[in-house]
Amino acid sequence: xxxxxxxxxxxxxxxxxxxxxxxxxxxxxxxxxxxxxxxxxxxxxxxxxxxxxxxxxxxxxxxxxxxxxxxxxxxxxxxxxxxxxxxxxxxxxxxxxxxxxxxxxxxxxxxxxxxxxxxxxxxxxxxxxxxxxxxxxxxxxxxxxxxxxxxxxxxxxxxxxxxxxxxxxxxxxxxxxxxxxxxxxxxxxxxxxxxxxxxxxxxxxxxxxxxxxxxxxxxxxxxxxxxxxxxxxxxxxxxxxxxxxxxxxxxxxxxxxxxxxxxxxxxxxxxxxxxxxxxxxxxxxxxxxxxxxxxxxxxxxxxxxxxxxxxxxxxxxxxxxxxxxxxxxxxxxxxxxxxxxxxxxxxxxxxxxxxxxxxxxxxxxxxxxxxxxxxxxxxxxxxxxxxxxxxxxxxxxxxxxxxxxxxxx
Numbered sequence: 001x002x003x004x005x006x007x008x009x010x011x012x013x014x015x016x017x018x019x020x021x022x023x024x025x026x027x028x029x030x031x032x033x034x035x036x037x038x039x040x041x042x043x044x045x046x047x048x049x050x051x052x053x054x055x056x057x058x059x060x061x062x063x064x065x066x067x068x069x070x071x072x073x074x075x076x077x078x079x080x081x082x083x084x085x086x087x088x089x090x091x092x093x094x095x096x097x098x099x100x101x102x103x104x105x106x107x108x109x110x111x112x113x114x115x116x117x118x119x120x121x122x123x124x125x126x127x128x129x130x131x132x133x134x135x136x137x138x139x140x141x142x143x144x145x146x147x148x149x150x151x152x153x154x155x156x157x158x159x160x161x162x163x164x165x166x167x168x169x170x171x172x173x174x175x176x177x178x179x180x181x182x183x184x185x186x187x188x189x190x191x192x193x194x195x196x197x198x199x200x201x202x203x204x205x206x207x208x209x210x211x212x213x214x215x216x217x218x219x220x221x222x223x224x225x226x227x228x229x230x231x232x233x234x235x236x237x238x239x240x241x242x243x244x245x246x247x248x249x250x251x252x253x254x255x256x257x258x259x260x261x262x263x264x265x266x267x268x269x270x271x272x273x274x275x276x277x278x279x280x281x282x283x284x285x286x287x288x289x290x291x292x293x294x295x296x297x298x299x300x301x302x303x304x305x306x307x308x309x310x311x312x313x314x315x316x317x318x319x320x321x322x323x324x325x326x327x328x329x330x331x332x333x334x335x336x337x338x339x340x341x342x343x344x345x346x347x348x349x350x351x352x353x354x355x356x357x358x359x360x361x362x363x364x365x366x367x368x369x370x371x372x373x374x375x376x377x378x379x380x381x382x383x384x385x386x387x388x389x390x391x392x393x394x395x396x397x398x399x400x401x402x403x404x405x406x407x408x409x
Contacts, residue, residue, distance in 0.1 A: 003029045003125075004322050005312075006144055006154035008135075009161035010039055010126065012107070013284030013301040015114035017160060019062045020309040022123035024316045029125045029152055030118075031144060036128045039115045046186035046263030047107040048212045048220040050076060050199070054387060055302045056103060059110075063120070067113035074104040074214045078198040100197075104212055104220075110298075127152070137171055142279040142323065156322040158281050158308070163270040163289030168282060173274050180267040183230035184292060185223045187262045188214065189245060192254025195219055202249075209248055210292075218259060221245055222292070224267065234262045267291060271343060275332040279323035281308055288339045291346050300339050303391040307334045310392075334392050 005021055007014045010032035018028045032039065051059070059065040077100050079092040094101050118124050131147040135157070142157040159167035168175060200211035210222035223245070225233065233244060238258055246256045270289035275282045284301040311327040314320070320327065 001029070001150050002153045003027045004154065005029070005156045005158060006031060006142070006152050007158045007160055007283075008132070008144065008167045009159065009165075009284070009286070010034070010115075010128075011160065011162070011284065012111050012114050012298065013305060014158075014160035015039075015111070015118050016059075016062055016064065016302060017158065017283055017305045017308065018124050019064065019114065019117045019121055020305055021312060022121045024309075024313055025123075026312065026316065026322065027123055027125075029127060029154070031127045031130045031132065031146070031152070033130060034128065036126065039126075039128065040112070042108040042111040042115075044106065044108050044261065046188075046220075046261065048074075048104050048186075048214070049107050049110060049298050050102055050104055050212065052102050052296075052299050052387075053098070054389065054391060055299045058302050058306055059113075062114075063117045064110070064113045067116045068105055068109055072106065072109055075100040075197050076102045076104055076199055076213065077196070080198050080200050082200065082202045083204075101199075104214060107298075132166070132170075135167065135170055137278055137280040139278045154279070156279055156281065156312075158283050159286045160283040161286060163268065163285035165282070165286035168272060168286050171277060171280060173272055173277060173280075173282070175270050175272045178269045180269070180291065181226065182224050182267045183227040184265045184267055185221075185225065185230045185234055185262060186265070187221055188218060188259040189221045189253075189256045190218055190259045191256045192217070193252070195253070207248060211249070211253075219253075221249070221256075223248060227266065230264050234264050269343075269346075275335055276328040278325070281328055281331060283308060287335065288343060290343065296342055296346070300342070303338055304335050306391050307331050307338070338391060 004026040006029045007018055008031045010018075010030045014030060014032075018030055022028050056065060059068075077094065079101060080089040081092075082089040092101065118126075127146060127149065130149065132144055133147040134145040136143050137157045142154045144152045144154070144157065146152065157167075159165050159171075161167050163177075165175075194216045195211060195213045197213045197216075198211075199213060200209065202209040202211075206225070208224040210224075212220040212222065214220060223230065223233070233241065236244060241262070242257050245258075246253075249256065268289065269291045270285065272282050272287050275287045283304050285297065287304060288297075288300055290297040290300060308331050311331045312322055315322050315324060315327055
């Protein structure tokens with residue numbers, strides 16, 4: 001079977017990419033282990049995605065945003081970053097002209113909306129419940145051989161099958177994996193005091209506590225703990241769990257009660273040494289898997305969708321091969337340059353704010369004080385979240401945007 005593009009992985013990035021490419025006139029195949037029914041009605045997995053304005057703009061262009069129920073979109077009006085050694089917080093408010101930094105949407109709802117958009121798009125074929133027996137990507141050909149199924153030939157193969165991508169590994173692309181030695185426990189909690197739609201990132205000895213605001217008295221609790229502690233907490237009876245979480249949040253939200261299922265995920269960041277190869281591109285977490293501390297993982301995945309779709313649009317317009325090495329090199333250059341600063345900054349933040357040595361505690365308290373005192377810095381952070389423009393703005397556009405944030409408010 002012959003296609004222009006074969007995408008391995010029908011997660012939200014793989015689905016979004018298929019939806020972006022098929023309208024260009026490209027024949028697209030999706031290869032996915034899960035059955036079609038699981039894609040159509042994905043289960044709640046505990047993860048709430050903080051979408052930037054740029055991500056919402058792209059989801060709108062792809063016809064995905066309109067398929068997310070409006071009542072399940074929760075405004076993120078403020079971000080508060082706190083440390084155990086500092087009474088005050090660094091507070092980030094939206095830019096003038098915006099009423100929110102972004103929106104929070106449950107991961108399973110984004111997946112379902114992306115699936116619905118793909119179903120409404122001609123030119124996309126799904127091979128579900130598929131196991132890959134062998135695959136190849138070289139200068140002259142790319143193909144995926146399915147177990148007990150056909151061989152799928154492609155002019156371009158895209159790996160979008162998670163940060164532990166078997167496709168990436170099978171095709172010999174190295175990745176730097178950093179295991180933080182901790183796990184993330186996520187669940188929804190009802191709480192007594194309102195959160196005023198402010199997100200928290202609260203660092204403390206042995207644990208990092210985040211709060212993602214949903215309804216006024218409902219939030220997603222995100223607890224980063226050593227793996228065994230996270231699993232033990234998840235296994236507690238409900239009454240004990242409620243009391244433990246209430247203590248971890250220092251009683252700041254009053255009484256807290258579990259409002260659903262509990263989920264534990266290992267914390268591992270990944271950075272692929274290359275994002276492309278002969279007739280091959282990496283997308284989503286297969287290219288960059290972020291620590292969730294900045295809530296940017298899916299946003300970077302969508303930025304990669306926009307960048308890869310942009311170079312393939314050039315291929316279609318100019319009658320070039322989708323696997324053209326020059327176009328893939330353009331995608332790699334743009335996506336690496338776009339991801340690298342945030343990836344490294346996240347690593348630095350995690351390293352500093354999860355270090356419980358006295359010197360680190362002094363340094364992070366000082367860092368938060370500086371950030372809290374510098375209004376231009378806070379405005380730059382807000383602008384990065386509220387900017388709905390293209391992911392690769394021109395140098396002049398970037399300069400203008402930067403200068404606008406340095407002006408006194």
